[in-house]
Amino acid sequence: GQDGFVWQRTAAEMTALRVGGTSDHLPTLQQALDLVDGRVPMVVELKGVPGQDEGLVESVGEMLKHYKGKAAIMSFDHWLIRDFPKHAPGIPGGLTAYGNDVKLIEAHFAMLAHDIAFASYAAGDLPNRFVSFVRERLKMPVITWTVLDQPAVDLTFRYADQMTFEGFEPDLVQVA
Template sequence: MTDLSWLTARPVAHRGFHDMNKTRWENTLSAFTAAAERGYAIECDVHLSSDGVPIIIHDDDLKRLTGQDGFVWQRSAAELTALKVGGTSDHLPTLQEALDLVDGRVPMVVELKGIPGRDEGLVARVGKMLKRYKGKAAIMSFDHWLIRDFPKHAPGIPAGLTAYGKDLKLIEAHFSMLAHELSFTSYAAGDLPNPFVSFVREKLKMPVITWTVHDQPAIDLTFKYADQMTFEGFEPDLVKVA
């Protein structure tokens, strides 16, 4: 089994170390710089531009972050990277820009955001970038159709299922994804404990990180039932985390 101790060694900054979009916005080069300077791993979200470039942004539409109308998949990488985030000097970055900036200083956890009919090539392009990358990096997704492509199009890259829920139907769906060479899971902290997380952690010895941790109760759940947290809105090194 691949050693993934680096994935859980340090807290993971959700969309980088931002300040809840006051002056340093989520998923920007400024947020990634701040995380790397503090030694936190970085989680980021990736969509595909109209010309097939992985762009770091959480939402599929542009309004909340850039004030523009329309969707990420409707615009080219050049058009997207020209857009400023939250009225700051930061622009929407490409994944390659973020990798070049971080340069192996801290681990990168890249969440792939699927858009049915608009995401062909996303896994392959991200996989190719991470294969060349010299630092520690992993991929994950909520989207089962993308996860099914991970072994073929991103071989050798640690792969995770992003998940939530406690009800039986969701838990069964999560178990079905274990057929696709998963290396870890990222689970909603508020939905711990549950049979899926207990099984993968105890029986498969698979690392479990949680999302998104904002307060002490979520910290406590994480370190009782999982291995590390994806956090935002505070600095873990300054609070009790276990």
């Protein structure tokens, strides 16, 4: 219910915000990691703003290094992915991606030089040659985003390995 950018607010201002008109407040990443306490694997997506995210990968990498469970990081932002090996060593990093046009696909292929461990791809952009190459040739897992219905579930499990979902209970999903 507030306008503005995350980078324009302090952590205290962000944690004071309420979620969707409820009495719930946003946790910091460290609070979320402490709450989960290693009981399940965590995947943290980093969304940067050029010139406003100095130290983001390093800070998140340090927090995840101390997380009691398994953890991974991923991002759309190529400049952040390039920092994963240096500032988050040992934490699996992934490319969040979309699209089918040649320019985007070639940019995704370029990210393979930066030691990514998985890809998270827009479900509606499957199939494509990048995802096929990553899964078939590199044996790298692919997650889809954001799966909202059964047709997207079917597409996911035809061309990918797992899904990021919203609006339904995955235990109730029938995999074709």
